[in-house]
Amino acid sequence: MEDRVASLWRGLVNIIVYSVRSDDLGEATQDRIARALLTEPIDTFTPQQEFDALSEGLAENYPIPESIDTQHRPEEIRAFVAAVVRKMDAARPWPDLPYLPLPAEQLRDFFGSARPLARVRVPSTGVEVAVKRNFRNHPEFGEYLLLRLKSGVDVAFFPDFWDDSSDTLLSAAAGSKPSHEIVGELVAGSGLRAEDFTLTIWPEPPENGYAPYETTPLRPEFRGEHLPGNPQWGDRFVRYMSPAEREPYRLFANNGLLYTVEQQPLDTTHTRTLWTPQGGRAIFVMDEQGTLYASPYHLLGEFHHSSLLAGGAVAGAGEIGAVGGRVELVSDHSTHYVPARRFTRQVVDSLARQGLAVDRLQIEYHSPPDPMPG
Numbered sequence: 001m002e003d004r005v006a007s008l009w010r011g012l013v014n015i016i017v018y019s020v021r022s023d024d025l026g027e028a029t030q031d032r033i034a035r036a037l038l039t040e041p042i043d044t045f046t047p048q049q050e051f052d053a054l055s056e057g058l059a060e061n062y063p064i065p066e067s068i069d070t071q072h073r074p075e076e077i078r079a080f081v082a083a084v085v086r087k088m089d090a091a092r093p094w095p096d097l098p099y100l101p102l103p104a105e106q107l108r109d110f111f112g113s114a115r116p117l118a119r120v121r122v123p124s125t126g127v128e129v130a131v132k133r134n135f136r137n138h139p140e141f142g143e144y145l146l147l148r149l150k151s152g153v154d155v156a157f158f159p160d161f162w163d164d165s166s167d168t169l170l171s172a173a174a175g176s177k178p179s180h181e182i183v184g185e186l187v188a189g190s191g192l193r194a195e196d197f198t199l200t201i202w203p204e205p206p207e208n209g210y211a212p213y214e215t216t217p218l219r220p221e222f223r224g225e226h227l228p229g230n231p232q233w234g235d236r237f238v239r240y241m242s243p244a245e246r247e248p249y250r251l252f253a254n255n256g257l258l259y260t261v262e263q264q265p266l267d268t269t270h271t272r273t274l275w276t277p278q279g280g281r282a283i284f285v286m287d288e289q290g291t292l293y294a295s296p297y298h299l300l301g302e303f304h305h306s307s308l309l310a311g312g313a314v315a316g317a318g319e320i321g322a323v324g325g326r327v328e329l330v331s332d333h334s335t336h337y338v339p340a341r342r343f344t345r346q347v348v349d350s351l352a353r354q355g356l357a358v359d360r361l362q363i364e365y366h367s368p369p370d371p372m373p374g
């Protein structure tokens with residue numbers, strides 16, 4: 001059985017030979033290959049593993065593989081590899097890489113805790129060019145590109161996830177980092193752009209199944225308002241939506257902006273509420289996970305804050321004002337919930353966790369100040 005180091009040597013040298021098969025082996029090519037080995041390691045190797053395998057292969061005088069058709073003689077290849085190793089050694093300290101590919105055997109563990117993170121509007125070939133790493137094929141999971149970021153977070157790209165497009169799915173290990181920070185790290189370390197990403201889940205799932213935000217229930221006088229003949233609205237009743245029906249009202253954050261599910265920046269310039277008939281605001285609620293839902297219409301006795309979560313408890317409710325995706329105002333104006341100010345602070349916290357600028361937000365309170373503790 002072939003020694004592991006000898007196998008690494010053969011594989012690395014084959015790739016190097018293929019890269020220079022018709023090139024001059026002078027110093028410029030030596031610099032190029034040394035730099036590539038340090039900044040774009042082959043397969044799942046680290047630069048140190050590449051360096052060690054090549055150094056030991058030279059020391060042990062392993063044979064130069066002849067499986068690649070090249071104009072260079074074996075002794076020329078050996079001298080070239082030795083020069084590359086010297087240049088790698090002279091380049092210390094080596095670059096701190098933004099990510100490294102992980103081996104296939106780690107993919108199953110990744111799937112055990114992974115969560116969908118973003119839709120990347122780039123096909124797999126474009127992702128390969130942007131991250132300078134190649135997709136691999138797994139017999140069970142199909143094509144994938146599994147990376148460990150510099151921060152220690154494991155992420156994976158999966159191509160052609162959607163039947164109607166060549167977009168790529170980005171997943172991340174659960175509970176690792178806020179989604180916008182993971183995307184930001186990828187953008188900073190690769191050729192991908194922030195606008196390539198549309199987040200699919202936001203904010204982070206709660207740890208151990210516990211919800212991150214406190215909720216407040218529907219005011220008792222509105223209970224049963226969704227039933228015909230209710231005492232609150234007489235011959236009218238309020239529409240309560242199922243989870244599937246409320247999904248089109250969900251908001252997503254990306255690159256500092258808030259978007260609708262149609263990928264349009266949220267803009268309330270021409271929407272109005274019962275309290276703001278002149279326009280410029282929409283009603284919203286936030287659930288216990290920090291997910292925002294907003295409606296451009298607010299109809300007395302027909303569609304209220306309670307419609308969005310089917311009369312369920314909310315972690316925040318009121319009005320939201322946004323222009324071109326930039327959130328400019330949050331109020332707590334909701335007769336159905338009358339949330340205390342701490343619930344509106346939860347909304348601001350959720351926005352901040354999603355990477356949205358909150359220092360310029362106008363917070364409009366209608367509820368009295370929270371009572372002092374004790």
